[in-house]
Amino acid sequence: MVFDNGVIEKVEPRSSYYPRTNVANVTLINIVIAPLPEPDYLLVDKLIAEAYAGGAKVTLTVNKADTGLSVFNYCKENYSNAVDAIFSVSAETGEGIDELVSYLNGNFTAFAGQSAVGKTSLINRIFGTDKAVNSLSEKTLRGRHTTTSREIHFADGLAVIDTPGFSSLELTGVKSDELDKLYKEFTPYVGKCYYIGCSHTAEPDCLIKDAVSSGGISSDRYSRYLSIYKEIKENEKHRY
Template identity: 35%
Template sequence: MPEGKIIKALSGFYYVLGEEGIVQCRGRGVFRKNKVNPLVGDYVVYQAENDREGYILEVKERKNELVRPPISNVDQAILVFSAVEPEFSTTLLDRFLVLIEFNHITPIICITKMDLTDVAQKSSIAQYASDYQKAGYTVILTSSETELGIKELTPFLEGGISVFAGQSGVGKSSLLNVLRPDLDILTNEISTHLGRGKHTTRHVELIKVGNGLVADTPGFSSLEFTDIEAEQLSQCFPEIALEGEKCKYRGCFHLSEPKCAVKAAVLQEQIPEYRFNHYKDFLQEIKERKPRY
């Protein structure tokens, strides 16, 4: 039986890219019975009824999967955040980073709309970029209007599956239009009444950019830590995980424990205070989470 990769899911159909091209497939009823939900990015075995239609018979094992956006086998996430309009949010960025780290996906931070910043905003973004780079992240400052940073971003998209994710209205679609001008993806301005972008991307689809596949995903502004346990959270903050190895007590939560290396690093400004505060807030959120049965 032929094998391929799901590159788009829409209205109950799965578009599978195989050796013979793209085949529009439906999932077998057994998937619903076994609660298997094929995702964009899945490697599948399918049976072709003809050149254009077929059925998915089997979903291969995934190396990872995301719930929002619903996609699997992701190699890296391009986390797109605007410097302004909407205002840059370290809280939201850190929520994304925690989920991406937890799923063992390589994150790349892309800060857009740098052409709209004034001198003070540029300085603020430069400081944030420095903080995240010191934590070990790749940070690229971009502008879809001036094409700032596009040459730096392009090599990261070569090979594998990259997902473009971020809040609505930050310019994900505009960035993809610069990377592949023939796409002409619909974009909308920020809603001045709501202060956020209108949703212009309504389904997940893998798009060929260079020698890689890129997913432009629906924007969203809330993320839940449903699968992360309190003991795992510190590992999703690289600089906290690194300093945490020096703590006197194993299993230190870096809250009130004595001789905590993480708290010492915050006091010495080796770890930004806002990152540590986000860690504490997220930890509290996880501890207060209602148990699932």
């Protein structure tokens, strides 16, 4: 049965909201990166933190697998304990798409990431659509914006929203003393350091710094954690 029209009778409160991507009520944020444009891992880490702050699951999808696996290998090495799942796919060839779709099934998913990484191409491949896609600037190797609005795509068990690409993100809704709780790989150590309220920056006897030294936590992820923590602290000074 197909209904040609309907009436909104009630609007329920949001269960979640993600300011930078400007989407609400999603259960999964699928962050898409690719070998080109060169991944901005600081942006990726901020997106992960924002997603976990909102209560969503997080997947990291490396598109353009047909062009090489170096980015996927980096992600496996540095993000395996930082997100819920990592996928290597190609919107061009269809490689890995079935595995990704199987994971997305049953979720309301937002695709997020830089411009020209292939978010829209992936949606075209998954849903059989033909939306315009981005291209790289030959001069800067950065993406040009094509997606300017948000559109939800539905299929059997799937609900996916495409979001415009972007190149920066400020974690306005995250406090400095909450940041460590948004790092999945920090979970076994948070609250167990020698000093109560340890920020895992300059304090001695820090279990997270010990885990970085022993290889249990990615040193790259930790280095970017320090940058994000510093940025949030600076913003808090100006705010308060």
